[in-house]
Each structure stands twice: as structure tokens, then as C-alpha cells.
Amino acid sequence: MSAGISLLKRTAVEANTIFQRLDGRVKFLYFIWATVLVYIFYDPYLTLAFLIVTLAMAAYAKVFKPIAMTLLIIIVPWIILGVLILALPFGFPWNKTVIGYINVLGYRLPVYLEGLGWGITWPLRISVAISSALFFYLTTNQAKLVATLFKMKVPFKAIYMIIATFQFIPLLFDEANTIIQAQISRGLKTDVGVLQRIKNYLAVVIPLTISALNKVQTRAITLESRGFSAPVKKTFLYEARLTAADWAFLGIMAAVTVFLAWVYVTIGYSPVAHLQWIWA
Amino acid sequence: MAETKEIEMKEISPTGKAIIAVVLIPTIAALNYVGGVIVEALKAPIWGDTWGTMLGTLIGGFWVGAAGGFLYNIIMAFTMWGLPNWVWGFANVAVALITWFLMKMNLTDLKSLKTWAAVIGLFGFVYPAFTTAISIGVFGGGPLWKPIPAAVYAAVLKSTGNFYLANYLQNVSTEIIDKPISYAIAVIIASRIPKRFILAK
Amino acid sequence: MSEPIIKVERLAYSYPRKELVLYDINFEVNKGEVLGIIGPNGAGKSTLCKALNGLVPHFYGGKYGGRVVVAGMEVLEHTVAELSTKVGIVFQDPEEQMSGLALTVWEEVAFGLMMLGFPKEEIVRRVDEAIKQVGLEGFEKRSPFELSGGQQQRLAIATVLAVKPDVLVLDEPTAQLDPIGKFEVFSVIKRLAAEGSTIVVVEHEIEELATFADNILLLDQGRVKAYGPARDVLTQVEKLKSLGVDPPSVTELTYLLNKELGANLEVPITLDEAIKIYAEALGVS
Ligand SMILES: Nc1ncnc2c1ncn2[C@@H]1O[C@H](COP(=O)(O)OP(=O)(O)OP(=O)(O)O)[C@@H](O)[C@H]1O
Ligand SMILES: [Mg+2]
Numbered sequence: 001m002s003a004g005i006s007l008l009k010r011t012a013v014e015a016n017t018i019f020q021r022l023d024g025r026v027k028f029l030y031f032i033w034a035t036v037l038v039y040i041f042y043d044p045y046l047t048l049a050f051l052i053v054t055l056a057m058a059a060y061a062k063v064f065k066p067i068a069m070t071l072l073i074i075i076v077p078w079i080i081l082g083v084l085i086l087a088l089p090f091g092f093p094w095n096k097t098v099i100g101y102i103n104v105l106g107y108r109l110p111v112y113l114e115g116l117g118w119g120i121t122w123p124l125r126i127s128v129a130i131s132s133a134l135f136f137y138l139t140t141n142q143a144k145l146v147a148t149l150f151k152m153k154v155p156f157k158a159i160y161m162i163i164a165t166f167q168f169i170p171l172l173f174d175e176a177n178t179i180i181q182a183q184i185s186r187g188l189k190t191d192v193g194v195l196q197r198i199k200n201y202l203a204v205v206i207p208l209t210i211s212a213l214n215k216v217q218t219r220a221i222t223l224e225s226r227g228f229s230a231p232v233k234k235t236f237l238y239e240a241r242l243t244a245a246d247w248a249f250l251g252i253m254a255a256v257t258v259f260l261a262w263v264y265v266t267i268g269y270s271p272v273a274h275l276q277w278i279w280a
Numbered sequence: 281m282a283e284t285k286e287i288e289m290k291e292i293s294p295t296g297k298a299i300i301a302v303v304l305i306p307t308i309a310a311l312n313y314v315g316g317v318i319v320e321a322l323k324a325p326i327w328g329d330t331w332g333t334m335l336g337t338l339i340g341g342f343w344v345g346a347a348g349g350f351l352y353n354i355i356m357a358f359t360m361w362g363l364p365n366w367v368w369g370f371a372n373v374a375v376a377l378i379t380w381f382l383m384k385m386n387l388t389d390l391k392s393l394k395t396w397a398a399v400i401g402l403f404g405f406v407y408p409a410f411t412t413a414i415s416i417g418v419f420g421g422g423p424l425w426k427p428i429p430a431a432v433y434a435a436v437l438k439s440t441g442n443f444y445l446a447n448y449l450q451n452v453s454t455e456i457i458d459k460p461i462s463y464a465i466a467v468i469i470a471s472r473i474p475k476r477f478i479l480a481k
Numbered sequence: 482m483s484e485p486i487i488k489v490e491r492l493a494y495s496y497p498r499k500e501l502v503l504y505d506i507n508f509e510v511n512k513g514e515v516l517g518i519i520g521p522n523g524a525g526k527s528t529l530c531k532a533l534n535g536l537v538p539h540f541y542g543g544k545y546g547g548r549v550v551v552a553g554m555e556v557l558e559h560t561v562a563e564l565s566t567k568v569g570i571v572f573q574d575p576e577e578q579m580s581g582l583a584l585t586v587w588e589e590v591a592f593g594l595m596m597l598g599f600p601k602e603e604i605v606r607r608v609d610e611a612i613k614q615v616g617l618e619g620f621e622k623r624s625p626f627e628l629s630g631g632q633q634q635r636l637a638i639a640t641v642l643a644v645k646p647d648v649l650v651l652d653e654p655t656a657q658l659d660p661i662g663k664f665e666v667f668s669v670i671k672r673l674a675a676e677g678s679t680i681v682v683v684e685h686e687i688e689e690l691a692t693f694a695d696n697i698l699l700l701d702q703g704r705v706k707a708y709g710p711a712r713d714v715l716t717q718v719e720k721l722k723s724l725g726v727d728p729p730s731v732t733e734l735t736y737l738l739n740k741e742l743g744a745n746l747e748v749p750i751t752l753d754e755a756i757k758i759y760a761e762a763l764g765v766s
Contacts, residue, residue, distance in 0.1 A: 122420040161309075190321075198326070227562045235599055237591065237604075292539065295542075
């Protein structure tokens with residue numbers, strides 16, 4: 001659970017590799033591009049290739065660990081459970097092709113291609129989306145993120161809301177921890193019945209929320225007093241500008257797009273694994 | 281004497297609400313997030329990540345709740361769940377819409393049976409139809425990786441062979457408890473905060 | 482004599498659908514002066530501060546009467562954003578005042594200037610200067626949320642100093658700080674006062690206030706109960722006590738000595754003065 005928080009809690013100190021220096025818009029485009037492509041194709045191998053490339057870039061940019069952690073928590077259990085239920089004869093309606101048998105608790109069960117392909121491909125697609133998004137997020141520092149969003153014509157109030165959410169989460173989290181510790185020292189137990197656990201939850205969440213809402217007013221007043229609504233063009237500390245490296249990266253993406261378009265037209269949507277669309 | 285002359289008073293209309301909403305929305309989004317994390321810490325039997333949206337709706341109106349919930353989903357999709365999950369943002373908009381409807385119909389009295397009937401009907405059965413459409417269309421459907429819903433899913437699929445029904449009932453099994461409890465939490469909190477924080481009419 | 486920087490005439494105000502919280506307030510502050518505002522809880526001190534930068538009435542709405550003019554701008558006719566270049570305001574809770582957009586101390590100080598659209602070079606110059614003014618050099622790259630309360634409050638002061646407002650308004654800037662934090666913040670305020678800043682400060686720490694305020698305004702239930710040079714107001718011991726405001730202890734002590742024991746001492750308002758007066762009275766040097 002705190003893995004998520006530490007992911008969101010950014011620090012100003014960070015690595016400075018070529019990927020950190022890439023323009024935020026280029027990395028954002030990469031994440032949209034990779035995600036769309038793995039959704040267009042239906043092929044676990046191709047999807048895996050995207051995942052590996054993304055993770056390799058992440059490793060080079062020294063942000064591999066948080067991404068791998070996230071995938072480990074979200075995708076691995078999903079694949080295990082999904083494959084178990086979908087590929088074995090538990091009623092996945094599109095199962096046709098038996099590709100082998102396994103023994104489960106003394107039963108000999110058939111393994112179906114359709115359920116297996118489905119159960120592996122979907123989580124892998126999501127993995128590509130997660131890792132490319134995190135790659136963008138973790139290698140783009142906040143000031144650059146603001147500049148990037150602004151260049152993408154996101155209104156300033158919306159930018160504020162996005163960035164502020166990232167800042168408020170760790171603050172609220174620390175406060176929640178303080179409240180939980182205080183309640184535990186007053187005798188709150190977590191190994192209790194269901195109803196009591198909901199009551200525990202309320203005992204933490206109500207003071208937390210009230211304190212958070214109390215702060216909203218002051219914060220709004222402070223923003224207003226510091227010219228937040230001034231009808232002028234805001235100054236940003238970073239200018240988003242495309243460099244040669246950005247153009248090179250875009251060029252590679254364009255070349256891969258052309259190549260994959262050719263693959264799609266000549267071989268099809270599942271060029272390596274040769275899966276069939278389930279609904280077809 | 282000048283001192284005794286009455287001061288002439290003017291009525292001024294406030295401009296603060298817009299900026300309060302700008303701060304309230306990320307606060308709601310953050311509450312959704314932290315609410316979900318506290319659930320894990322205290323092992324509460326709910327998801328716990330939508331009462332923020334409901335609370336936002338109750339105190340700030342439909343737009344504040346919907347925007348706060350949507351923002352939460354975008355940020356989660358971006359950092360933790362993967363891009364396609366941003367479509368769950370629409371589920372949060374639906375949550376805000378249902379909450380807003382309940383509020384407009386004055387169904388906020390937790391002691392009334394009518395409230396619970398409406399809450400369970402709307403959040404327990406109508407809302408899962410919506411989430412089922414999203415989960416199949418965007419994520420290919422399939423079991424959730426929480427044990428009880430996954431068991432429901434497998435059981436329904438096994439006995440009826442209906443993929444859609446299995447997904448729907450799986451979602452019903454998670455929402456029918458979670459959302460009414462979340463709604464109760466939101467209503468309780470909303471009733472405890474000072475009136476001047478309430479922007480919604 | 483030049484025009485005062487702040488001119489408040491017959492100010493009256495009520496929050497929407499509420500009773501009057503300020504009534505018939507009159508005062509002036511000249512350039513380089515420090516005005517202290519004191520009074521019991523709920524007197525309307527914070528509301529009065531907010532009336533100086535336009536939050537009252539614009540942000541809250543409500544009923545408004547009279548006139549407030551700051552640096553030549555009539556508050557009623559200008560937005561809070563316009564007034565933000567004239568009046569910088571600091572509140573009591575340091576954490577709540579953080580913008581939510583800045584990752585570092587440096588960016589936090591730059592925030593107001595960014596919002597007001599200052600050119601980048603100007604921002605860099607002013608931020609460095611403001612950080613130096615409050616003694617936060619070396620903390621530029623820290624997260625604002627990792628600072629102590631006193632440091633955070635100095636940061637809040639720096640964020641308004643960077644805009645170079647004509648008036649600095651401080652609403653109980655030390656109320657939530659521990660003794661070290663209070664000391665740090667008072668040191669900054671006293672230095673700013675000595676360097677000629679125009680300051681309006683609400684403060685419960687009367688002993689501290691007495692050392693640097695030129696004038697004091699005593700507020701109770703939205704009305705001015707006393708206003709004038711700090712010495713004149715702080716030596717009205719009976720009146721202050723009847724409103725639940727503690728005068729400086731040296732003032733109260735001397736007042737009691739004069740009253741109960743018939744001593745005839747000059748009434749001090751700060752410890753330094755008291756030492757001098759008592760030393761003379763006791764014949765030591
Ligand atoms: N936003 C608001 N809406 C309505 N009434 C308010 C608001 N803020 C303050 N008040 C009321 O106005 C009155 C004056 O409050 P104010 O905060 O100005 O007093 P104060 O002198 O600063 O008190 P304290 O010493 O507690 O800070 C109080 O009765 C308070 O309840
Ligand atoms: Mg106050």
C-alpha cells in the first residue's frame with residue numbers, strides 16, 4: 001500500500017538521463033502510441049516486446065523499480081487468476097481449441113487456447129499502458145509536467161487540480177497515519193468483526209475528512225490572495241521545447257508505426273501467436 | 281454628528297466559490313485515494329474509494345463530485361492501473377450522478393427504509409450494469425482478483441455459461457455492499473461538517 | 482505629511498446572512514509604520530485583515546459599507562488579484578498556506594510571481610532576495626512540507642515579500658508555532674519593521690508586539706475600543722483586562738504598584754523600558 005504512496009511522493013532529486021531530458025509531450029505521445037498499438041494487435045508476444053522495450057528504457061532512466069513493483073502487485077495476480085479461470089473448463093464461452101492437459105488436485109483438465117490467449121493478452125496490454133504511463137510520469141519532473149500540460153492546452157485551473165492532487169495525497173496519507181496511530185493507542189483493534197471494522201474505518205475517515213475540508217477554505221483564500229485568478233498569462237519556469245533527441249525519438253516511433261502497419265496488412269492482427277479474435 | 285449617521289451598506293456577491301471548487305476537487309480526489317488506502321490498513325470489507333466522490337457531490341454539487349472522482353481515476357490510471365483504466369472515471373461520474381439524484385430526491389435519511397431501497401437499487405443493480413459494460417468493452421471482462429467476486433464469477437459462468445451475466449453478477453456482488461456503505465459514510469460526514477463549507481444547494 | 486498607505490473610513494461588514502462583524506472602523510497607517518491589532522477571540526481581527534486585501538468583501542460576499550483605500554486603490558473597486566501586488570497577507574496555519582503547486586521552497590516563493598505573470602529573470606531575482614530576507618538560504622531545494630513550523634511560516638512570509646507589496650498583513654503569524662518557531666518568525670518581522678516595511682499584524686503575544694508596534698488598535702465585537710500609539714493603548718490596563726486581553730506583564734505590574742501602593746512610576750510597555758524605569762526608581766544603574 002505504501003508502494004503507491006511512495007510512487008506519488010516525488011522528490012526534486014532525480015536522475016538525469018536522456019529520457020529525463022526528452023520533452024514531456026514526446027513521452028506522453030509514446031505512452032498513448034504504445035497503448036493504442038497493443039490494443040490494435042491481439043498478440044501476447046508483440047505486447048511483451050513493447051513491455052520489454054518500455055521496461056528497458058525505464059531501467060536506463062533509473063525508474064525501473066517502482067514500475068516493476070506496480071506490475072508485480074497488479075498484473076501478476078491478475079494473470080494467474082485470469083488464466084486459471086479462463087483457460088480451464090470453467091465455462092469461458094469461447095473456449096474451443098484444446099492445447100493440452102494439466103493435473104489439478106487429481107483431476108485431468110483440458111487447457112484451452114482461447115482462454116489462455118485472452119487471460120494473458122489482456123493483462124499484458126494493461127502492463128504496457130501502466131509502464132509507459134509511469135515511464136512518462138516518473139521521468140518528467142513536476143515543473144516540466146506543468147509546462148507540458150500547459151503546452152497541451154490544458155487550462156491552468158485543471159493543471160492546478162492535477163498537480164495539487166499529487167501533493168495532497170501524501171499529506172492526507174501522513175495525517176491518516178497519525179490518526180490511525182492515535183486511535184490504536186486508544187484501543188482500536190484491526191483483528192475484529194466486519195461491522196467493527198467499518199466503525200474503525202469511520203473513526204479514522206471522519207476526522208481526516210473534516211480536517212481536510214477545513215483546509216480547503218484557507219488554501220482557496222491563500223491562492224486568491226496570491227493572484228491565482230489574476231487575468232494575466234502565467235509565467236512557467238520551464239519552456240517545453242523539442243530538441244534533436246526528441247525528433248530522433250519521434251522518428252523511431254514513426255518508423256515502427258510504418259513497419260507495424262505493414263505487418264498488420266500483410267500478416268494480420270496476431271502476427272506471432274496467430275490467435276483468433278474471440279468474438280469473430 | 282457624523283458618528284451617529286448610519287453607514288450605508290451595499291450587498292456584494294461572492295466570487296470565492298469558483299476558487300473553492302478548484303481546491304475542493306483535488307481534495308476530493310485525494311480523499312478517494314487515501315480512503316482506499318485506509319481500507320487496506322484497517323482491513324475494512326469495502327473498496328472505500330468512492331465515498332470521496334459522493335461526499336464531493338453532497339457538499340459541492342454534481343460537478344465538484346464528478347470532477348473529483350474523475351480526477352482520482354485519471355491519476356490512478358496514470359500511475360497505478362494503466363491508461364485504459366481512466367474510463368473508470370465515467371463510473372465515478374455515474375456515482376456522482378446517482379448521489380446527486382438521491383440528494384435531489386431528499387434520500388439522505390439513513391434511518392429511512394426508502395433511502396436504503398433506493399440506494400441498494402441504484403448502486404447495487406443499476407450501477408453494476410454500467411461497470412459491466414466498461415469492464416467487458418475495455419478490459420475484456422473476466423474475474424476480479426478479489427476472492428469472493430472471483431468465486432461468484434466462476435460459479436455463475438460454470439452454471440449458466442453466460443459470460444455477460446457472470447460479469448454482471450460479479451460486479452453486483454462487489455457493489456451491493458460497498459456502495460451503500462460508502463454512501464452512508466459520505467452522508468454521515470456531510471452531516472458533520474460546518475454549514476459554511478456546503479456549496480451545493 | 483504624505484497620504485497614508487492604508488486608510489479605513491467607517492468600514493462596516495457582515496458575512497452573507499450573518500450579523501455585522503465589523504462596524505464603524507476608522508484608522509490609518511502611514512508608510513513604514515507598524516499597526517498591531519489586538520482583541521479577544523471572535524472580535525473580527527481576521528475579518529479586518531481580509532478587508533485590507535479585498536477578500537472581504539469580494540471572496541465572501543455579504544454586506545459592506547464604508548471605504549478602505551490601500552496604496553491609492555479603493556478595495557471595493559478592485560479584485561483580490563489586483564490588490565495582491567499591493568497587500569501581501571500571511572495567515573496563522575503555515576501548512577494550509579502552501580500553494581499545492583510547488584515542489585520546493587524556491588518554487589513556492591516563485592508561485593505568486595508566476596501567477597501574476599512576472600518575467601522569468603525578474604522571478605529568479607526576486608525569489609532569491611525574498612528567501613534571503615527570511616533567512617531560508619540553503620533550503621531552496623527542500624520540500625515546503627518538510628520544513629519546521631517556524632521555517633514554513635518564514636516561507637509564507639517570503640512568498641508575499643517576493644511580490645514586494647506596499648503593505649504586509651500578518652494574521653496571528655506565530656499562533657500555531659512552538660517557542661523556537663515563534664522566536665524565528667518574530668525576528669523576521671522585527672527586522673522587516675526596522676527596515677521600514679509597512680506592517681499590519683494581529684498578535685496575541687502582546688509583550689512581543691509592544692516591542693515593535695507603533696500604533697495599536699483594540700477591537701472587540703467588531704468595534705474599535707481603543708486606537709492610538711502603542712503606549713497609550715497598552716497602558717489602559719483596566720480596559721484591556723475587562724475585554725479579556727492581557728496587557729504586557731511589566732505594564733500590569735507597574736500599573737498595580739501605582740494604583741495599590743501609590744507608587745508614581747512611569748508605566749513601561751516593554752521589558753527593556755521596565756528595567757530602565759525600575760533601575761532609576763531603585764537608584765541602581
Ligand atoms: N467565513 C465566515 N462566514 C461566516 N462567519 C464568519 C466567517 N469567518 C468568521 N466569521 C465570524 O465572524 C466573527 C469574527 O471572526 P474573526 O475570525 O474575524 O475573529 P478573530 O478576531 O480573528 O478571532 P480569533 O482570535 O479567534 O482568530 C466571528 O463571529 C466568526 O464566527
Ligand atoms: Mg483570527
